[in-house]
Amino acid sequence: MSTPYIERQTLGEAAVPVPQAIADIAQLEAEAQRILTICNSCRYCEGFCAVFPAMTRRLDFVKEDIHYLANLCHNCGACLHACQYAAPHEFNVNIPRVLAQVRVKTYSEYAWPRSFGRLYDHNGLAMALATAAGLSLFLLLALALTGSLFHQPLAGNFYAIFPHNLLVLMFGAVFVYALLALGIGVSRYWRGTVQSDQHAAPSAGSVAEASSKALTLKYLDGGHGEGCNERDSHYTLWRRRFHHMTFYGFMLCFAATCVGTLYHYALNWHAPYPVLSLPVMLGTVGGVGLLAGPAGLLWLNIKRHPDHGDQAQHAMDRGFIALLFLVSLTGLLLLILRDTSWMGIWLAIHLGFVMAFFLTMPYGKFAHGFYRTAALLKNAAEKRMPKSLSLGSD
Amino acid sequence: MVDVLVIGGGNAALCAALSARENGASVMLLEASPREWRGGNSQHTRNLRCMHDGPQDVLVDAYPEEEYWQDLLKVTGGRTNEHLARLVIRRSSNCRPWMQKYGVRFQNSLSGTLHLARTNAFFMGGGKALVNAYYNSAEALGVDVRYDSPVASIERCGDLFVAAVLEDGRRIEARSCVLAAGGFESNREWLDEAWGENENGERPALEFLIRGTRFNRGVLLRHMIDTGADTIGDPTQAHMVAIDARAPLYDGGICTRIDCVPLGIVVNRDGLRFYDEGEDFWPKRYAIWGRLVAQQAGQIAWSIIDKTSIGRFMPPVFPGTKANTIEDLARQLGLPPGQLVQTINNYNAACKGGAFDHTVLDDCHTQGLEPAKTHWAKPIVHPPFYGFPLKPGVTFTYLGLRTDDTAAVRFNDRPSPNLFVAGEMMAGNILGQGYTGGIGMAIGTAFGRIAGTNAAAYVASSAAVPQRQVA
Numbered sequence: 001m002s003t004p005y006i007e008r009q010t011l012g013e014a015a016v017p018v019p020q021a022i023a024d025i026a027q028l029e030a031e032a033q034r035i036l037t038i039c040n041s042c043r044y045c046e047g048f049c050a051v052f053p054a055m056t057r058r059l060d061f062v063k064e065d066i067h068y069l070a071n072l073c074h075n076c077g078a079c080l081h082a083c084q085y086a087a088p089h090e091f092n093v094n095i096p097r098v099l100a101q102v103r104v105k106t107y108s109e110y111a112w113p114r115s116f117g118r119l120y121d122h123n124g125l126a127m128a129l130a131t132a133a134g135l136s137l138f139l140l141l142a143l144a145l146t147g148s149l150f151h152q153p154l155a156g157n158f159y160a161i162f163p164h165n166l167l168v169l170m171f172g173a174v175f176v177y178a179l180l181a182l183g184i185g186v187s188r189y190w191r192g193t194v195q196s197d198q199h200a201a202p203s204a205g206s207v208a209e210a211s212s213k214a215l216t217l218k219y220l221d222g223g224h225g226e227g228c229n230e231r232d233s234h235y236t237l238w239r240r241r242f243h244h245m246t247f248y249g250f251m252l253c254f255a256a257t258c259v260g261t262l263y264h265y266a267l268n269w270h271a272p273y274p275v276l277s278l279p280v281m282l283g284t285v286g287g288v289g290l291l292a293g294p295a296g297l298l299w300l301n302i303k304r305h306p307d308h309g310d311q312a313q314h315a316m317d318r319g320f321i322a323l324l325f326l327v328s329l330t331g332l333l334l335l336i337l338r339d340t341s342w343m344g345i346w347l348a349i350h351l352g353f354v355m356a357f358f359l360t361m362p363y364g365k366f367a368h369g370f371y372r373t374a375a376l377l378k379n380a381a382e383k384r385m386p387k388s389l390s391l392g393s394d
Numbered sequence: 395m396v397d398v399l400v401i402g403g404g405n406a407a408l409c410a411a412l413s414a415r416e417n418g419a420s421v422m423l424l425e426a427s428p429r430e431w432r433g434g435n436s437q438h439t440r441n442l443r444c445m446h447d448g449p450q451d452v453l454v455d456a457y458p459e460e461e462y463w464q465d466l467l468k469v470t471g472g473r474t475n476e477h478l479a480r481l482v483i484r485r486s487s488n489c490r491p492w493m494q495k496y497g498v499r500f501q502n503s504l505s506g507t508l509h510l511a512r513t514n515a516f517f518m519g520g521g522k523a524l525v526n527a528y529y530n531s532a533e534a535l536g537v538d539v540r541y542d543s544p545v546a547s548i549e550r551c552g553d554l555f556v557a558a559v560l561e562d563g564r565r566i567e568a569r570s571c572v573l574a575a576g577g578f579e580s581n582r583e584w585l586d587e588a589w590g591e592n593e594n595g596e597r598p599a600l601e602f603l604i605r606g607t608r609f610n611r612g613v614l615l616r617h618m619i620d621t622g623a624d625t626i627g628d629p630t631q632a633h634m635v636a637i638d639a640r641a642p643l644y645d646g647g648i649c650t651r652i653d654c655v656p657l658g659i660v661v662n663r664d665g666l667r668f669y670d671e672g673e674d675f676w677p678k679r680y681a682i683w684g685r686l687v688a689q690q691a692g693q694i695a696w697s698i699i700d701k702t703s704i705g706r707f708m709p710p711v712f713p714g715t716k717a718n719t720i721e722d723l724a725r726q727l728g729l730p731p732g733q734l735v736q737t738i739n740n741y742n743a744a745c746k747g748g749a750f751d752h753t754v755l756d757d758c759h760t761q762g763l764e765p766a767k768t769h770w771a772k773p774i775v776h777p778p779f780y781g782f783p784l785k786p787g788v789t790f791t792y793l794g795l796r797t798d799d800t801a802a803v804r805f806n807d808r809p810s811p812n813l814f815v816a817g818e819m820m821a822g823n824i825l826g827q828g829y830t831g832g833i834g835m836a837i838g839t840a841f842g843r844i845a846g847t848n849a850a851a852y853v854a855s856s857a858a859v860p861q862r863q864v865a
Contacts, residue, residue, distance in 0.1 A: 060709075084645070
């Protein structure tokens with residue numbers, strides 16, 4: 001009788017504690033393998049999320065598996081609070097932390113261009129704000145040099161300050177680059193985590209399931225629908241709610257831009273658009289979401305239990321959250337001030353923040369949405385494959 | 395003065411505290427451990443054996459009272475109390491909504507545990523999630539939870555509880571009290587005293603590993619026995635399984651189990667087999683292997699399998715010792731190579747029967763071999779070979795306080811009016827020997843709730859007595 005399991009190369013001795021200070025990715029993967037081996041022989045957390053059921057489809061954990069699971073984890077914290085092997089237990093199991101540590105390394109490892117991967121290590125709050133402030137200042141100086149820092153009210157005509165085609169060229173180029181860089185990165189990740197025995201292309205059902213899990217943030221519901229952990233072992237839905245406000249706020253703002261572009265080119269209807277027009281309404285509602293969502297996420301991030309996730313990534317998380325918030329804040333202020341002589345200044349400041357957001361997008365926290373969705377898709381596809389293990393009485 | 399003092403911090407104690415509180419009593423709970431180790435052995439549990447007459451949310455089919463009782467009768471070999479056992483069984487059928495009210499969430503049986511999908515309701519996230527939910531609920535209801543508070547003794551006036559004295563000398567008075575401080579399994583000196591010396595001059599208990607908390611030292615249990623409480627059970631009886639010998643001394647929990655026993659053979663230090671590894675499915679037999687290994691020289695044994703078994707049992711936490719020949723495996727494990735080769739050759743030659751199928755009681759068995767292997771007997775011939783060392787792992791001890799259906803502690807066969815007991819401290823009333831998964835939590839939940847309710851009822855009734863009213 002043939003064995004259903006093909007032995008693969010393992011990363012090291014399992015269940016041997018590894019010291020705290022781990023930076024190198026190989027060491028991180030070895031630590032992840034150690035912890036995953038413990039989890040796979042315990043399995044109590046199977047109900048919380050997709051990570052644990054995915055573990056049970058494996059007997060050992062090689063690099064590809066660890067990179068996959070690292071991005072499947074939503075860092076909800078439930079398994080840490082429920083863990084009988086968490087510190088002070090000598091096994092020192094902390095799945096959210098080790099997977100977060102590996103996760104950011106996967107962004108770097110699969111980044112395009114490869115040499116830019118290191119940017120993930122330096123994409124913090126200070127970097128985000130400095131970029132935004134620098135770009136705003138540059139635009140302000142450009143305005144001052146041309147003598148139009150203050151101006152007669154222009155009834156919201158931004159293009160009187162910065163010509164339309166200039167804006168399209170600048171922002172379009174940076175945005176396309178960001179999407180290209182992330183797209184190449186995530187496709188490298190996809191290839192890098194797919195085992196040779198799993199070459200089936202995802203079915204429509206898999207795509208639908210992964211989309212639904214991503215769009216509803218299923219795995220921030222704790223498995224029981226009461227949410228994830230923040231400060232302690234209580235469950236709360238607030239992270240999911242704030243994330244929804246952020247994501248859907250962002251998408252509404254994006255939709256506003258798309259509608260505006262359509263108006264401009266297809267209908268030859270040029271900005272400024274009235275307050276009750278579709279682009280402005282979409283942008284306003286989205287902007288409010290992009291204020292409340294990031295503010296809430298930042299608050300939760302600061303209050304999080306210190307053992308959740310990777311403390312070293314707080315700077316990247318908060319830099320991204322702060323930029324989203326400030327893009328929205330400057331945008332909404334611009335809407336309010338667009339009929340005044342301050343419009344030029346606010347436009348320069350807002351554009352500085354938007355540009356900073358676009359520039360930091362491919363090498364910052366924004367990447368998590370792409371990599372996690374890819375992991376969810378892999379998970380949906382994997383679940384549909386025939387079982388290769390038959391443990392005990394299953 | 396607090397109304398109800400609960401001594402202990404695991405499932406039974408928390409059920410008692412919540413029940414007393416919901417019956418109007420003020421409650422203080424004394425947990426011996428620091429906060430991060432709270433919950434005793436309940437941290438390591440995963441399910442509750444539940445009676446049910448039809449499919450429920452996470453339970454398939456039915457598990458009627460009579461079948462549950464027969465299962466219990468079988469594993470205990472009749473060493474049980476039918477009245478109390480049936481009380482626990484019936485209580486298990488309607489306690490889950492109460493548990494859910496206090497934050498416990500259930501899930502379908504875990505992968506690899508399909509055999510329990512009918513009988514056992516699994517806690518989402520396991521026992522520590524349950525413990526967290528109960529502590530959160532207790533705190534929200536105003537239960538005064540004190541960590542780092544091991545109790546050394548209690549003061550009585552006749553059969554009446556008066557106060558508890560902590561190990562640091564603090565004295566806490568209460569109107570009634572629930573004892574739910576666990577067995578004595580973490581007290582290795584006591585285990586050694588109970589097991590004594592075997593015929594080979596060894597002291598077997600010194601080799602035992604403790605699967606659960608390090609805080610169940612049995613201090614209060616010993617005090618109660620020494621001060622005349624009625625007891626039940628044999629100090630050597632315990633829920634004891636065979637676990638990986640490399641497990642930590644305490645708190646190894648579920649992941650140190652070795653599930654490949656029925657797929658191969660088990661040999662002792664001399665390289666000899668000693669019991670039918672294929673007697674039944676492992677979940678029905680794991681609880682006897684702790685004692686079987688305890689009876690071997692050195693209290694150690696090795697499960698040996700070949701490549702064909704990989705992927706057919708729950709993955710072990712520690713890797714097996716691996717070798718391409720039996721001789722090399724024996725050398726690496728420190729077993730006599732010649733004897734091990736002979737044992738395996740004899741076994742391989744005796745294997746008879748048709749199609750191997752580890753998911754059913756197949757017809758692969760040995761012929762003319764002593765002891766026989768009655769199922770899943772397939773020759774160990776395909777390298778690499780793997781060996782896993784086994785040691786006895788004590789989950790909890792059965793020596794406890796005798797009680798009745800009111801959960802009262804008894805002195806000279808008289809129930810105390812205001813001192814109650816729940817959980818491992820009285821599980822021996824129902825478990826004289828043997829174990830079946832999820833019964834410990836069923837006992838703890840049923841008796842925790844009874845004890846808490848009765849402790850609160852005592853306070854309510856005694857409040858009407860004039861001399862107990864505060865002037």
